[in-house]
Amino acid sequence: DAGVIQSPRHEVTEMGQEVTLRCKPISGHDYLFWYRQTMMRGLELLIYFNNNVPIDDSGMPEDRFSAKMPNASFSTLKIQPSEPRDSAVYFCASRDQGIRTDTQYFGPGTRLTVL
Amino acid sequence: GDSVTQMEGPVTLSEEAFLTINCTYTATGYPSLFWYVQYPGEGLQLLLKATKADDKGSNKGFEATYRKETTSFHLEKGSVQVSDSAVYFCALIKGGKLIFGQGTELSVKP
Numbered sequence: 001d002a003g004v005i006q007s008p009r010h011e012v013t014e015m016g017q018e019v020t021l022r023c024k025p026i027s028g029h030d031y032l033f034w035y036r037q038t039m040m041r042g043l044e045l046l047i048y049f050n051n052n053v054p055i056d057d058s059g060m061p062e063d064r065f066s067a068k069m070p071n072a073s074f075s076t077l078k079i080q081p082s083e084p085r086d087s088a089v090y091f092c093a094s095r096d097q098g099i100r101t102d103t104q105y106f107g108p109g110t111r112l113t114v115l
Numbered sequence: 116g117d118s119v120t121q122m123e124g125p126v127t128l129s130e131e132a133f134l135t136i137n138c139t140y141t142a143t144g145y146p147s148l149f150w151y152v153q154y155p156g157e158g159l160q161l162l163l164k165a166t167k168a169d170d171k172g173s174n175k176g177f178e179a180t181y182r183k184e185t186t187s188f189h190l191e192k193g194s195v196q197v198s199d200s201a202v203y204f205c206a207l208i209k210g211g212k213l214i215f216g217q218g219t220e221l222s223v224k225p
Contacts, residue, residue, distance in 0.1 A: 004158075031211065043159075043204065043215040056212065091158055102147055102166075102208050106158035 002026075004107035006092050012113045018080040021110045024073055025094030033093040033104060034067055034077050043091075049075065050097070082114045117142040117209050121216035124202075128195055128223050136190040136219045138179075138205035146207040148172075148181055148188040153202045153218070162190075162203070195223045 005024040013019055025032045033048040047057040052069045060067070064083070069075040079086055089111050093104040122137040140148065147166045151159040163172030168183035177192045188205060200223045205216040 033213075042217045045212055048212065050211075093159075102211075103149075103161050103164065104213060106151075106160070108156075108158045 004092055004094055004105055006090075006107035006110050008110060009108065010111045010113075012115065013082055014115050015083055016081045017114075018078065019082045019086075019112060019114075021077040021090050021092075021112070023075045023077070023092030023107060025075070025092070026105055027073065028096065029094035029105075030072075030097035031095045031104075032069060032075050033095075034075070035091040035093065035106075037089045037091060037109070038087075046077070079112075082112075084114045087112055087114050117146070117207060117214050119205050119207055119214055119216035121203075121205050121219050124218070124220040126219060126221050128221070130197055130223055130225050131194045132223075134190070134192040134195045134199075134221070136203055136205075136221070138188045138190065138216060140186050140188065140205075140207050142186075142207055142209060145183065146209050148179075149206045149208070149213070150177070150179055150188070150190050151204040151206060151215075153204065155201070159204065195221070197223045197225055199223050 007022045034046040036044050046059045047067045049069045067077045089109045091109045093106045095104045118141045120139050149164045150162040152162045153159045163174040165172040165181040171180045179188050179190045202218045202220045204218045206213045
């Protein structure tokens with residue numbers, strides 16, 4: 001299995017620019033999660049989808065952040081405009097919908113630096 | 116609300132030492148509990164899990180037992196290796212969402 005794939009692995013941008021992070025979940029998984037990891041706040045859940053539908057976006061910090069899942073094999077997290085405080089590692093994770101399968105599988109992350 | 120608390124790091128040990136990383140949780144009901152590990156520059160990987168009270172999860176020499184009476188899920192390993200150096204996260208799952216502790220960095224010296 002290829003696992004969860006994220007791109008790019010590293011992104012450096014300037015304040016005010018639009019940033020798009022991409023995720024391909026494991027084939028057949030019904031849930032997709034976006035997390036942000038910082039030294040100050042640890043791991044935070046931003047949003048998650050079930051069958052391509054956003055279920056809980058209460059962790060999205062503000063309107064500058066948006067996430068979409070146009071199909072079962074692709075999701076994006078967009079920040080527009082970006083700010084230095086958005087610098088973090090962003091992880092995507094997916095899991096199967098089975099009742100006894102609650103394990104999330106994480107991608108390698110995208111390290112975002114906003115100058 | 117539901118939460119997970121881990122012992123603060125960093126934890127520095129010599130190779131072959133015994134490891135304990137404490138984890139306690141606050142939750143309604145009996146959620147599944149997890150330990151995830153994050154090696155430098157990588158994403159999180161599931162290390163082990165337990166789904167009900169008194170269950171013991173184990174993997175790669177690591178163990179943790181779901182203790183309902185003390186609301187704990189402490190991670191242990193009898194003999195650590197340099198390759199175990201990583202950040203370890205305790206977590207519970209509630210409503211489909213993982214709630215993580217703050218992570219404990221482990222550094223093992225040869």
